[in-house]
Structure formats: structure tokens, C-alpha cells
Amino acid sequence: MAKKFDKNLKELQDDVFYFICMCTESDKNLFMSDPKEKTIEDFGRFICIGMILRLRGVFLHICNQFENVDDISVLLNYLDALTFDDIKKWTEEFIKSVREPLLKKCAQSFWDEQKEYFSNHKFTLSKLI
Numbered sequence: 465m466a467k468k469f470d471k472n473l474k475e476l477q478d479d480v481f482y483f484i485c486m487c488t489e490s491d492k493n494l495f496m497s498d499p500k501e502k503t504i505e506d507f508g509r510f511i512c513i514g515m516i517l518r519l520r521g522v523f524l525h526i527c528n529q530f531e532n533v534d535d536i537s538v539l540l541n542y543l544d545a546l547t548f549d550d551i552k553k554w555t556e557e558f559i560k561s562v563r564e565p566l567l568k569k570c571a572q573s574f575w576d577e578q579k580e581y582f583s584n585h586k587f588t589l590s591k592l593i
Contacts, residue, residue, distance in 0.1 A: 476525075482567065483495070508542050508543055512546065555575050558571075
């Protein structure tokens with residue numbers, strides 16, 4: 465059991481590491497900043513991009529940070545109000561700024577899969593999880 469837990473924890477840490485490697489300097493600084501320095505849009509943006517890129521560790525890290533600022537239900541309500549266009553804008557801007565070619569290619573591949581799925585299905589944020 466302990467080995468499985470350690471493996472899962474390592475995977476979540478790797479998710480955060482890869483995400484940070486993809487971030488611009490300003491996003492990296494914002495991501496690692498004190499939760500009180502972030503807006504609800506910052507939290508939502510990081511969560512959505514993390515979910516699009518299948519980086520569960522980013523989702524959990526940001527939710528944990530938000531709990532230091534406000535009740536998590538506030539964030540969940542904000543996320544529920546987002547449109548596909550909001551997420552599309554954030555994701556495409558993020559991917560455009562990724563410098564490492566392999567990470568950019570992987571991110572674009574995940575995004576292309578999500579766009580194709582949502583072109584054939586009604587968008588809901590819960591389908592990203």
C-alpha cells in the first residue's frame with residue numbers, strides 16, 4: 465500500500481513539475497506565489513489548463529491553495545460558469561507560449577483531442593476531469 469501511495473504522490477509531483485516547465489516566467493511566478501496574490505480567474509485558469517493537459521497534480525495543488533483563500537465551493541461555482549470559449553482562449557495562449565518543443569507537442573496533442581471531443585459533445589467542465 466505504501467509503495468502505491470508513494471508512486472501516486474510521485475506522479476502528482478511530476479505533473480506539477482511538467483506544468484511549471486511549460487509555464488512562462490510570469491505564470492511560473494504566479495503559480496508558485498502566495499494564494500492570496502491570485503485572483504479567482506488565476507485559480508480557474510490554472511485548473512482548466514491543468515485538466516486539459518491531464519495534469520491532475522496541478523488541479524489538486526490549485527484546489528489546495530484556494531482552500532487557504534476561500535471556501536472551495538466559491539471556486540467550483542466560478543468553474544461551472546466558464547464557457548468553452550474561456551477555456552479555449554486560456555489553453556491556446558498557454559500552449560502558444562510553451563518553449564520546449566516536446567512539451568508543446570504533447571500539450572497541443574491533448575488540446576486537439578479535447579477540442580475534437582467537445583465539437584461533438586456539449587461542453588461541461590466536469591467532462592474534463
